[in-house]
Amino acid sequence: MSSDSLLSLLPLICISVTIMILMLQIVLVPGDRLSYWLTVIGVVATLWATFFITPLLPQQATILLTVDAEARLFSQILVICTLLLLPFCHRIPTARGSSAEYLLLLLLTLLGALVLASASHMAALVIGVELISLSLVVMIAYPFAPQYSTALETGIKYLLLSGVASAVLLFGAGLTYIGLGALEFSAISQAFTDIDLMEQGLVLSGLMMVIAAIGFKLSLAPFHLWTADLYQGAPLLSATVLATLAKAAMALALFRFYLAADLAVLQVINLGIALLAILSMLTGNLLALFQRDLRRIMAGSSIAHFGYLMVLLVAISTLHSVEGAAQSRALLAWVIYLVTYLAATLAVFSVMLHIAPASEAFHQTQLKGLCQRHPLSGWVLLLAMLSLAGIPLTAGFIGKFYIFTEAVNGTLWGLLLTLIAASAIGLFYYLKVVLMLISPAEGAEADPVTGRWLTRLPIILIALFIVFVGIYPPSLIDLLSQL
Amino acid sequence: MTADLLQQTIWLAAVLFAIGFIGLMVRRNMLFMLLSLELMLNAAALLFICGGAVWGQADGQVMFIIVLTVAGAEVAVGLGLLIQLQRRCKSLDIDRLSKMGETE
Numbered sequence: 001m002s003s004d005s006l007l008s009l010l011p012l013i014c015i016s017v018t019i020m021i022l023m024l025q026i027v028l029v030p031g032d033r034l035s036y037w038l039t040v041i042g043v044v045a046t047l048w049a050t051f052f053i054t055p056l057l058p059q060q061a062t063i064l065l066t067v068d069a070e071a072r073l074f075s076q077i078l079v080i081c082t083l084l085l086l087p088f089c090h091r092i093p094t095a096r097g098s099s100a101e102y103l104l105l106l107l108l109t110l111l112g113a114l115v116l117a118s119a120s121h122m123a124a125l126v127i128g129v130e131l132i133s134l135s136l137v138v139m140i141a142y143p144f145a146p147q148y149s150t151a152l153e154t155g156i157k158y159l160l161l162s163g164v165a166s167a168v169l170l171f172g173a174g175l176t177y178i179g180l181g182a183l184e185f186s187a188i189s190q191a192f193t194d195i196d197l198m199e200q201g202l203v204l205s206g207l208m209m210v211i212a213a214i215g216f217k218l219s220l221a222p223f224h225l226w227t228a229d230l231y232q233g234a235p236l237l238s239a240t241v242l243a244t245l246a247k248a249a250m251a252l253a254l255f256r257f258y259l260a261a262d263l264a265v266l267q268v269i270n271l272g273i274a275l276l277a278i279l280s281m282l283t284g285n286l287l288a289l290f291q292r293d294l295r296r297i298m299a300g301s302s303i304a305h306f307g308y309l310m311v312l313l314v315a316i317s318t319l320h321s322v323e324g325a326a327q328s329r330a331l332l333a334w335v336i337y338l339v340t341y342l343a344a345t346l347a348v349f350s351v352m353l354h355i356a357p358a359s360e361a362f363h364q365t366q367l368k369g370l371c372q373r374h375p376l377s378g379w380v381l382l383l384a385m386l387s388l389a390g391i392p393l394t395a396g397f398i399g400k401f402y403i404f405t406e407a408v409n410g411t412l413w414g415l416l417l418t419l420i421a422a423s424a425i426g427l428f429y430y431l432k433v434v435l436m437l438i439s440p441a442e443g444a445e446a447d448p449v450t451g452r453w454l455t456r457l458p459i460i461l462i463a464l465f466i467v468f469v470g471i472y473p474p475s476l477i478d479l480l481s482q483l
Numbered sequence: 484m485t486a487d488l489l490q491q492t493i494w495l496a497a498v499l500f501a502i503g504f505i506g507l508m509v510r511r512n513m514l515f516m517l518l519s520l521e522l523m524l525n526a527a528a529l530l531f532i533c534g535g536a537v538w539g540q541a542d543g544q545v546m547f548i549i550v551l552t553v554a555g556a557e558v559a560v561g562l563g564l565l566i567q568l569q570r571r572c573k574s575l576d577i578d579r580l581s582k583m584g585e586t587e
Contacts, residue, residue: 167523174530
C-alpha cells in the first residue's frame with residue numbers, strides 16, 4: 001500500500017481520530033461544551049480532508065475501499081449533511097446529565113456512511129451497514145429527558161428488524177461467494193458469465209438477498225412496515241439522523257454496488273428492482289395519504305421517494321446497452337435527485353426540531369397557522385413541502401424533471417405511468433400540509449419562539465439552497481457533473 | 484470439497500437460517516429472539532466457511548471472523564436493551580412493552 005493510497009483515506013482517518021479523542025475526553029476531562037466543539041472541529045476537519053485528497057484520486061486503498069471522484073463527492077454530501085445536523089445536537093437534554101455519548105454515536109454513524117461511500121467489497125459494505133444501524137439503535141433508545149415513552153420499544157423493534165436485514169445481507173453475500181469465489185464488487189459480473197447454471201442460480205439468489213437487505217434499510221416496499229412506527233416512535237433527533245444521513249448513505253451504497261458490480265446486465269435483478277419501485281411508489285404515497293402526524297407523512301413520503309430513485313436504476317440498466325453518454329446522464333440524475341430530496345427532508349425535520357424538539361407527536365393541527373406564528377419555520381416548511389411535491393422553482397422540481405426524462409429515455413412506460421399516478425397522489429397530501437400552514441392561526445397568537453439562533457442557521461441555509469437550485473439549476477448540475 | 488458435501492452444507496445453512504427466522508417471528512421472549520438472530524447470523528457464517536473451502540481461499544475465513552464480530556456487537560447492544568426492558572416491565576415479553584406504550 002503506497003503512501004498516496006493511505007493518504008486518500010484521510011477523511012476516514014480524521015473521523016476515526018475524532019472518535020478516539022472524544023472517547024478519551026469523555027473519560028478524562030468530561031464536559032459537554034468541550035465534547036460538542038471537539039465534534040464540530042472533527043467534522044469540519046473531515047470536510048477539509050475530502051477536498052485535500054482531490055489531486056490524489058482515484059486510489060485503490062486496499063481491496064476494501066476504492067476512493068475515486070464519485071466516492072469523494074458522496075463523502076462530501078454526507079459530511080455536509082452531518083454538519084447541518086450538528087447545531088441541533090447542541091445541549092441535548094438527557095436523563096443522565098451528559099450528552100457526549102450521543103455525539104459519539106453520531107460520529108460513528110458518519111464513519112459508517114463514509115465507509116459505504118467508498119466501499120468496493122462485500123466486507124466493507126457489511127461493516128458500513130452495521131456501523132450505521134447499531135449506532136442508530138442506541139441513538140433511538142437513548143435516555144432523552146423527558147423520556148420518550150416509546151423509545152425503548154422502538155429501539156428493540158429496530159434492533160431485531162435491522163438484525164434480520166443484516167443476516168439476510170450476510171447470507172446473500174455468502175451465497176454469492178460460494179458461486180463466484182470473489183467478494184469484490186467488480187468481480188461479480190465478470191465471473192458471472194463463466195460459471196454454470198446451478199452456480200448462476202446461487203449467485204442470483206445471493207444478489208437478490210443483498211438488494212433486499214439494502215432495500216430494507218431504504219424502507220422500500222414490501223420491506224417498509226417498520227418505517228412509520230420508527231419515524232414516529234423514535235426521539236425526533238434520532239429520527240432525523242435516520243431519515244437523512246443513514247438513508248442517504250444506504251442509497252449511495254446501493255448505487256455504488258449496482259454500478260461497480262455491473263448489475264445492469266442481469267435482467268432478473270432489474271425486474272426485481274422495477275417491482276420494488278412500483279410497490280414503493282404506490283404504497284408510500286397511499287400510506288401517507290391519510291396520516292395526521294407530520295412524521296408519519298414523512299415516513300410515507302420517504303418510501304415513495306426511494307421508489308422514484310429505483311426507477312432511475314432500472315433506467316440505467318435499459319440505457320446500459322445503448323450508449324455510454326446516456327448512462328452517465330442517468331447517474332447524474334440519481335445524485336441530483338438524492339441531493340434535492342435530502343435537502344427537503346432535512347428542511348422538514350430541522351423545522352420540527354427547531355419549533356418543538358421534545359414533542360412526541362407532531363400533529364397536523366400543530367401546524368395550523370405556522371406561517372403566521374413562526375414566519376421563518378412556517379415558510380421554510382412550506383418551501384420544503386413544495387420541493388418534495390416537485391413544484392417548479394424549487395429544487396425538488398429539478399430532481400423530478402430528471403427522473404421523468406430518464407424514464408422516457410429508457411422507454412419505461414409502465415414505470416412512468418406509475419410515477420405520474422404516484423406523484424399526483426403525493427401532491428394531495430403535501431398540499432394538505434401547505435394549506436394547514438397558511439391558514440390563519442387560532443387562539444393564542446405569537447407564542448414564544450423556543451428555537452435558538454444556532455438552530456436557525458441550518459434552516460436558513462437549506463432554504464436558500466432549495467430556492468437557489470430551483471431558480472438556477474445549472475449551479476447544482478455543474479457541481480455534481482464532475483463525476 | 485465434493486459437490487455432494489457442498490450441496491449438503493448449503494442446505495444445512497439454509498435450514499439453520501429458516502429456523503432462526505421462524506424463531507424470531509414466533510417467539511415473544513426477547514432473549515430467545517436474540518438467540519434466533521444469532522442463529523441466522525451463524526448460518527451466514529457457515530456459508531462463508533463453506534465458500535472458503537470450495538475456493539481454497541482465506542477470504543471465507545476472514546468473512547467468518549467479521550460475521551462473528553458483527554454478531555457480537557449486535558448482541559452487546561441487544562443485551563443492553565434487554566436489561567432496560569427487564570427493569571421497566573419486570574418481564575422479557577416484548578408484547579407487554581407495546582401494551583405499555585398504548586396505555587401511557
